[in-house]
Amino acid sequence: MEGVSGGDEEDMGFRWEVREEATMTIGARICLLVNSAFHKLSVKYETTDCWTETQATVVIMFNDFDKSTIPDLTGRVILITGGTGGIGVEIVIELAKHNPAHIIFTGRNAASADTTIKRAHALTPRANITFIPCDLASLTSVNAAADKVIAVCPRLDVFLPNAGIMATPPGLSEDGYEVQFATNHLGHALLTRRLLPLLEKTAAIPGADVRLIITSSTGWHGGTMQFDDLRTTKDTRIAMGRWKRYCDTKLANMLYARELAKRYPKILCFSLSPGVVGTSLVTDLSLFDRTFVYVSQLGRIRTVEQGSYNHLWALSVPRESIKAGEFYEPVGKLSTYENASSKDPEMKGRLWEWTEKELEKWLK
Secondary structure (H helix, E strand, C coil), X not given: CCCCCCCEEEECCEEEEEEECCCCCHHHHHHHHXXXXXXXXXXXXXXXXXXXXXEEEEECCCCCCCHHHCCXXXXXXXXXXXXXXXXXXXXXXXXHCCCCCEEEEEXXXXXXXXXXXXXXXXXXXXXXXXXXXXXXXXXXXXXXHHXXXXXHCCCCCEEECCCCCCCCCCCECCCCCEHHHHXXXXXXXXXXXXXXXXXXXXXXXXXXXXXXXXXCCHHHHHCCCCHHHCCCCCCCCCCCHHHHXXXXXXXXXXXXXXXXXXXXXXXXXXXXXXXXXCCHHHHCCCHHHHHHHHHHCCCCCECHHHHCHHHHHHHHCCHHHCCCCCEEXXXXXXXXXXXXXXXXXXXXXXXXXXXXXXXXXXXX
8 A cells, every 4th residue: 555645545455545645643753853754644444334433643665766777878967965975875876877977975984985985886887986075063064065076067057965964862963053954954955055056057067957855754743934033953952852953943844845846946955764774873873762663664664775765766767757856755745744743834934044144154
């Protein structure tokens, strides 16, 4: 059975009618806060001649992806953050097989970066791959990384802001922002803003297809945008506070993609979720949080390779198949979900203005 927003599915003799509810229970909200691909759904199923209705949480099943559909990338320059671990490594290795002119990836760990390059070169010896150190929790580091990207790239066809942290303890970045928000949104926003002139320059080249693909998560469903506490640890002392802070950053990723799509229509900008993936984002959690994720996601956690599929799809699908500013679940499923913050027509603009103000000194 494949989860959908509406319609019928046939599965092992049962007929499933799946529809998303506007109002979610506390249990469903908690599932959203753990970066799940769950929705609170109402499920009606039929056995023989009897209808029974129950409330259940039904996983959105993930479609497969055929890597042979990835086009030849000759001449294209690709940048991905977080290429030293998780799905970022898989994306670098796979894209290297398709003849791009240059792949640049960022991360904090030089030894892990060397491993990524060696793995890619073992399969594609002539691939042109460059590592640039970057700590997204440090705007100084991000600014320096942007300088290096601009120095080595005459063009930039695809930018994948992919790196991130999840459910970390309360803390501040070196610039004084809540650390998850600093890493997942603000650092990427600075890198994006610094690289927008290069992206626009590339988009003006005849035949160019420039894409800015921001990694978010279905966790944004549980996020809210409140701008007055982003220079605090946002430590609410509630049990799931670390997850709530994470969800807020994923909402920011999605909203920022929408605003970028509006302001820069020549660049195809949208956001996506890789699904719930068994990377270090999960394995490095506390025992309690790991147990919570594994139990709530039993049988639904994707391999790292599978976690790369939505990004590879987003790079491969014809441009006209993508709706700018939208959010896609794995693999290539256009999401229609909205929450109070995402429905607010002014929210993405408010996030843009707040972000511009905070980055002002770096953009002069």
